[in-house]
Amino acid sequence: MNLSQDELRSMYRTMVSIRNFEETVKQAFAKGHIPGFVHLYVGEEAIATGVCTALRASDTITSTHRGHGHCIAKGCDMNSMMAEIYGKATGLCKGKGGSMHIADVGKGMLGANGIVGGGPPLACGAGLTSVVTGSGDVCACFFGDGACEQGTFHESANLAAIWNLPVIFVAENNGYAQSTPATYHCAIENIAERAASYGIPGAVVDGSDVFAVHEAAVEAVKRARAGQGPSLLECKTYRHHGHFEGDQQTYKDDLYKSVSQGKDSIRDFRALVTQHGWFTAEELDAIDREAEQAVEEALAFAESSPVPQVEEVTSDVYVSYP
Amino acid sequence: MAVATAARTITIAEALNESIRLEMRADPKIVIMGEDIAGGAQVEHLEDDEAWGGVMGVTKGLVHEFGRERVLDTPISEAAFIGAAVGAAATGLRPIAELMFCGFLGSCLDSLLNQGSKLRYMFGGKAMVPVTIRTMIGGGFRAAAQHAQTLYPMFANIPGLKVVAPSNAADAKGLLTASIRDDDPVIFCEHITMYTMKGEVPGGEHIVPIGKAAIARPGSDVTLLGVSLTAVHALKAAESLAEEGIDAEVIDLRTVSPLDEETILASVQKTGRLVIVDEANPLCGLASHIAGMVASRGFHWLRAPVGMVTAPHSPVPFSPVLEDAYLPNPEKVVAAVKETCAHAS
Ligand SMILES: Cc1ncc(C[n+]2csc(CCOP(=O)(O)OP(=O)(O)O)c2C)c(N)n1
Ligand SMILES: [Mg+2]
Numbered sequence: 231m232n233l234s235q236d237e238l239r240s241m242y243r244t245m246v247s248i249r250n251f252e253e254t255v256k257q258a259f260a261k262g263h264i265p266g267f268v269h270l271y272v273g274e275e276a277i278a279t280g281v282c283t284a285l286r287a288s289d290t291i292t293s294t295h296r297g298h299g300h301c302i303a304k305g306c307d308m309n310s311m312m313a314e315i316y317g318k319a320t321g322l323c324k325g326k327g328g329s330m331h332i333a334d335v336g337k338g339m340l341g342a343n344g345i346v347g348g349g350p351p352l353a354c355g356a357g358l359t360s361v362v363t364g365s366g367d368v369c370a371c372f373f374g375d376g377a378c379e380q381g382t383f384h385e386s387a388n389l390a391a392i393w394n395l396p397v398i399f400v401a402e403n404n405g406y407a408q409s410t411p412a413t414y415h416c417a418i419e420n421i422a423e424r425a426a427s428y429g430i431p432g433a434v435v436d437g438s439d440v441f442a443v444h445e446a447a448v449e450a451v452k453r454a455r456a457g458q459g460p461s462l463l464e465c466k467t468y469r470h471h472g473h474f475e476g477d478q479q480t481y482k483d484d485l486y487k488s489v490s491q492g493k494d495s496i497r498d499f500r501a502l503v504t505q506h507g508w509f510t511a512e513e514l515d516a517i518d519r520e521a522e523q524a525v526e527e528a529l530a531f532a533e534s535s536p537v538p539q540v541e542e543v544t545s546d547v548y549v550s551y552p
Numbered sequence: 553m554a555v556a557t558a559a560r561t562i563t564i565a566e567a568l569n570e571s572i573r574l575e576m577r578a579d580p581k582i583v584i585m586g587e588d589i590a591g592g593a594q595v596e597h598l599e600d601d602e603a604w605g606g607v608m609g610v611t612k613g614l615v616h617e618f619g620r621e622r623v624l625d626t627p628i629s630e631a632a633f634i635g636a637a638v639g640a641a642a643t644g645l646r647p648i649a650e651l652m653f654c655g656f657l658g659s660c661l662d663s664l665l666n667q668g669s670k671l672r673y674m675f676g677g678k679a680m681v682p683v684t685i686r687t688m689i690g691g692g693f694r695a696a697a698q699h700a701q702t703l704y705p706m707f708a709n710i711p712g713l714k715v716v717a718p719s720n721a722a723d724a725k726g727l728l729t730a731s732i733r734d735d736d737p738v739i740f741c742e743h744i745t746m747y748t749m750k751g752e753v754p755g756g757e758h759i760v761p762i763g764k765a766a767i768a769r770p771g772s773d774v775t776l777l778g779v780s781l782t783a784v785h786a787l788k789a790a791e792s793l794a795e796e797g798i799d800a801e802v803i804d805l806r807t808v809s810p811l812d813e814e815t816i817l818a819s820v821q822k823t824g825r826l827v828i829v830d831e832a833n834p835l836c837g838l839a840s841h842i843a844g845m846v847a848s849r850g851f852h853w854l855r856a857p858v859g860m861v862t863a864p865h866s867p868v869p870f871s872p873v874l875e876d877a878y879l880p881n882p883e884k885v886v887a888a889v890k891e892t893c894a895h896a897s
Binding site for chain 1: 588591592593594595596598602603604607625626627628629630631632656658660693694695696697699700795864865866869870871872873874877878
């Protein structure tokens with residue numbers, strides 16, 4: 231493995247930050263402190279982490295309704311993220327977007343998305359910008375198994391292929407689209423096989439193995455940066471909580487539940503790096519505490535922040551109007 | 553499941569479910585499809601009672617009674633399944649399709665804009681497209697810009713589509729039944745915050761005709777017009793105006809297209825004042841359309857400018873303080889009525 235200590239540390243910090251952030255959001259939501267819908271990324275941390283650690287700061291990502299993990303992995307500030315989820319003026323989007331539209335364009339995070347299948351065309355656009363400006367940046371496009379059935383995914387994969395765009399399509403296959411199993415909504419078992427119909431590379435990886443995800447992402451990013459076009463990376467994963475908070479999950483069968491419970495990317499990471507003697511358990515515990523503290527701080531920041539001024543209702547609709 | 557024969561108090565969600573259930577019993581050509589409208593496709597035994605029945609539970613229990621052949625979960629492929637509902641309607645079925653949120657119109661617009669609405673016309677009257685598209689509209693759920701839109705003006709702008717939006721449980725049942733039986737494509741708009749609202753609903757068959765507005769409250773001083781949730785706001789506003797000696801007549805539009813111009817004009821002739829309450833965006837919207845219609849057909853009866861309480865020309869914001877400021881409410885209606893009534897006649 232050619233990852234430095236620093237890279238490993240940062241990977242671990244990202245994963246535990248996401249886990250902590252999401253469990254904190256879950257509790258705050260249960261207490262009625264968070265308005266609207268929230269979709270949690272618990273169980274899928276290794277995907278955003280493995281992919282984003284293969285990117286550089288100027289690269290971009292597109293995300294989904296389940297976007298908090300992608301944000302954290304791309305370096306968004308957790309204080310402003312939590313404030314956004316709370317609908318506060320200090321939020322990343324001034325409280326105008328909320329959980330489903332959380333974004334930080336300056337960080338290359340082109341937005342969570344309330345529209346399933348909304349991301350892939352935007353990712354093609356980011357890829358086109360890179361090609362035309364010669365920036366060499368790539369765009370990682372995250373989307374769920376459910377989104378793979380949208381025309382926008384198929385059209386975008388083909389467009390990226392014929393225009394040779396630097397886009398990495400990352401399918402997060404957690405087995406369900408809301409309550410509908412992927413075995414029903416998808417005609418084939420492996421989404422990655424669809425790559426063949428666009429003439430691009432497709433690979434399946436274990437989405438709870440951050441190293442496997444990272445390695446596959448590095449490969450795809452290398453190709454994209456070298457002008458060799460898009461790739462499709464399917465990460466098999468498990469959603470530990472409901473589709474959204476409040477979902478009773480009666481549709482999850484026992485097999486899914488037991489396999490899902492047995493999958494824990496953070497536990498596996500800890501076991502591996504301590505076995506190899508790269509880190510001690512104490513060092514990792516210290517990172518856990520740092521992450522916990524950072525999330526606690528984010529929560530306090532969100533709770534104590536002011537709500538937006540009502541004038542904001544009509545600002546930002548246009549750059550200039552009339 | 554037995555359906556009551558006598559009137560009783562039930563929620564809008566239950567009223568919609570009852571309408572679909574009764575129609576599906578009566579007509580084997582009716583199928584219903586949408587994302588998770590049954591839920592848990594292929595998961596064993598979920599048909600019994602545990603299936604989702606749609607995100608809001610409106611279609612709960614239907615798969616148990618009618619089976620997966622007629623209650624179809626779909627992939628997240630709106631272009632394909634809304635289009636398939638249109639195609640099935642054109643070839644002999646009478647499908648009901650659920651477009652979960654009306655904002656997802658973006659993902660299936662062609663089926664409605666270029667196919668479903670136009671087949672009959674383009675084919676010289678030789679096609680019929682009896683499809684019903686149920687879809688959620690409205691804010692108040694803190695669902696933000698893509699999941700809180702009110703798009704009935706966009707649908708109504710398309711010739712060939714009928715557009716319906718009930719404000720209470722009885723109308724929800726009666727209008728949905730009329731929509732399912734209608735031989736044209738109908739967009740049936742359900743307000744996201746209203747599913748748990750209760751009202752008295754007739755048992756058995758109940759039909760409310762498409763295209764007929766209701767006088768929800770008779771009055772003489774001013775006409776308040778709303779549709780869906782804004783009809784409820786108008787009624788609440790009328791109650792508090794009554795305490796201040798203003799006797800408002802409330803029209804519940806019920807159908808956006810075809811528009812019941814006669815009921816509106818008759819009321820304006822009586823009251824001489826009109827305030828329209830509309831949750832949709834204002835530019836080229838429902839409120840401006842009705843104001844224009846009244847200006848051109850009933851100008852001589854107006855004693856004051858037409859008042860309009862609408863959403864602003866902006867997307868729906870997330871933060872509760874912003875969304876509350878964005879949305880029409882009874883207080884805004886009362887203020888608009890007072891302004892209208894302050895005009896000398
Ligand atoms: C165009 C569109 N259709 C439907 C929905 C409603 N919806 C939100 S998330 C979701 C399931 C998405 O499943 P998947 O893509 O697998 O992502 P996951 O939730 O599993 O991360 C659905 C149907 C939506 N937001 N947008
Ligand atoms: Mg999924």
